[in-house]
Amino acid sequence: MSNVIEAPPVPAKEEKTEAGNYFVSNYPPFSFWKPDQVGALEAVLEKPAPVGVPLGVYFHIPFCRKRCHFCYFKVYTDKNAREIRAYIDAGMKEMAALAARPYLKGRKAQFVYFGGGTPSYLSVPQLKELSARMKDLIPWDEAEEVAFEAEPGTLSETKLEGIREVGVTRLSLGVENFDDHILESNGRAHRSGEIEKAFRFARTLGFEHINIDLIAGMMNETEENWKVCVQKAIDLAPDAVTIYQMEVPYNTTIYQRMKEEGKVTAPVADWPTKRRWVSEAFDAFQAAGYTVTSATTVVRDPKTIKFVYRDSLWSGADLLSSGVASFGHLGGVHYQNQAEVGPYMEALDAGKMPVFRAYQTTAEELFIREFVLKLKLGGFAPSYYKEKYGEDVLTRFAPQLKKLTAEGFMEIAGPDWVKLTREGLLQSDRICYEFFLPQHTQYARYT
Numbered sequence: 001m002s003n004v005i006e007a008p009p010v011p012a013k014e015e016k017t018e019a020g021n022y023f024v025s026n027y028p029p030f031s032f033w034k035p036d037q038v039g040a041l042e043a044v045l046e047k048p049a050p051v052g053v054p055l056g057v058y059f060h061i062p063f064c065r066k067r068c069h070f071c072y073f074k075v076y077t078d079k080n081a082r083e084i085r086a087y088i089d090a091g092m093k094e095m096a097a098l099a100a101r102p103y104l105k106g107r108k109a110q111f112v113y114f115g116g117g118t119p120s121y122l123s124v125p126q127l128k129e130l131s132a133r134m135k136d137l138i139p140w141d142e143a144e145e146v147a148f149e150a151e152p153g154t155l156s157e158t159k160l161e162g163i164r165e166v167g168v169t170r171l172s173l174g175v176e177n178f179d180d181h182i183l184e185s186n187g188r189a190h191r192s193g194e195i196e197k198a199f200r201f202a203r204t205l206g207f208e209h210i211n212i213d214l215i216a217g218m219m220n221e222t223e224e225n226w227k228v229c230v231q232k233a234i235d236l237a238p239d240a241v242t243i244y245q246m247e248v249p250y251n252t253t254i255y256q257r258m259k260e261e262g263k264v265t266a267p268v269a270d271w272p273t274k275r276r277w278v279s280e281a282f283d284a285f286q287a288a289g290y291t292v293t294s295a296t297t298v299v300r301d302p303k304t305i306k307f308v309y310r311d312s313l314w315s316g317a318d319l320l321s322s323g324v325a326s327f328g329h330l331g332g333v334h335y336q337n338q339a340e341v342g343p344y345m346e347a348l349d350a351g352k353m354p355v356f357r358a359y360q361t362t363a364e365e366l367f368i369r370e371f372v373l374k375l376k377l378g379g380f381a382p383s384y385y386k387e388k389y390g391e392d393v394l395t396r397f398a399p400q401l402k403k404l405t406a407e408g409f410m411e412i413a414g415p416d417w418v419k420l421t422r423e424g425l426l427q428s429d430r431i432c433y434e435f436f437l438p439q440h441t442q443y444a445r446y447t
């Protein structure tokens, strides 16, 4: 997350998987966020609370049982209960300081997200104490969604009951694959038996939305196993499934090995194979009654199963984010906290905000941000951008739209709907770059 490694410029139509992270999760790219813009966040916090802007609350838990070989986050696998308590105390000190500022004072959470790392690494007492403290600072009584990332091997029945009791509505299980050899060889801590056990018990507890994550193209993945993996996911009947295409960012154990061995190509499937696997998975889920709702998601019932965190953020909601390395957005300013626990806690001990870098967006950048992120939902309605931003996207982006249509990635699907084709959807992260402002297409880095 924090490494300062220059990635190549705009990704080419690569075939082999090389090192790099092209998943577009925000705009402008993180490489443009700078320490000298932290003052912009301070200025926002002094403003009065806005009317009609939804607020989300994020807390980052950077602990895991084991480091996965493809992981590029800063995670800690060796912290004891005392250190975890100190971290939670620091996080709550940070959240309290933010919640007391004029811009956030008195606001309630529309959505809450526990991310990591592994939030389910926390014990039930730690989790109960943490959520009680969070609720005291920013009440959740009006929250539409409380989302929680979990690693199946950490989910005893007691743990799952505790997670449900604190008010979690959306449980996201980091399954990634159902094959023990693949899980083990990619460094995952859990095994297949734990997935089904955790899932079945979670179902009895009444979570509104259980999602499972899969990754297409992990090391040692095969045609046959991927089919089995998709079928096992269908058999569990989760409310939603998120399928990522395997990337090998610089900051991973896999990349370290590649470097030592002088290799450029990562030991995972090439991009066309990964796209085909995701496409075949989409077909299988559709045949089982699911709907493809984005470049990475299939949903059993789109009328009832929502992604409040994702959709609110992409529409411009505020996000009060706390914890090491976490990313937030308040009043048009992006910010990221210190990426290592040491500097993060030292800043708080010294009575300072632990923010490492920030970015003051312009109105135009906020428009592009929403346009490119929502493109990943499968298309766009020109009238939406005309009404919200006064932008005529069909004229403004005419050259890009012409090119992408000619390449078979887009098509006009109705009087007010331009959609990505299946191939476009599968390459939507690369397509997003076509719409970036020129100053952001060079050295765009997503680490």
Ligand code: SF4
Pocket (backbone or CB within 6 Å): 063, 064, 066, 067, 068, 070, 071, 072, 073, 075, 116, 117, 118, 151, 174
């Ligand atoms: S569980 Fe997630 S955050 Fe933890 S090491 Fe694995 S990929 Fe990284």
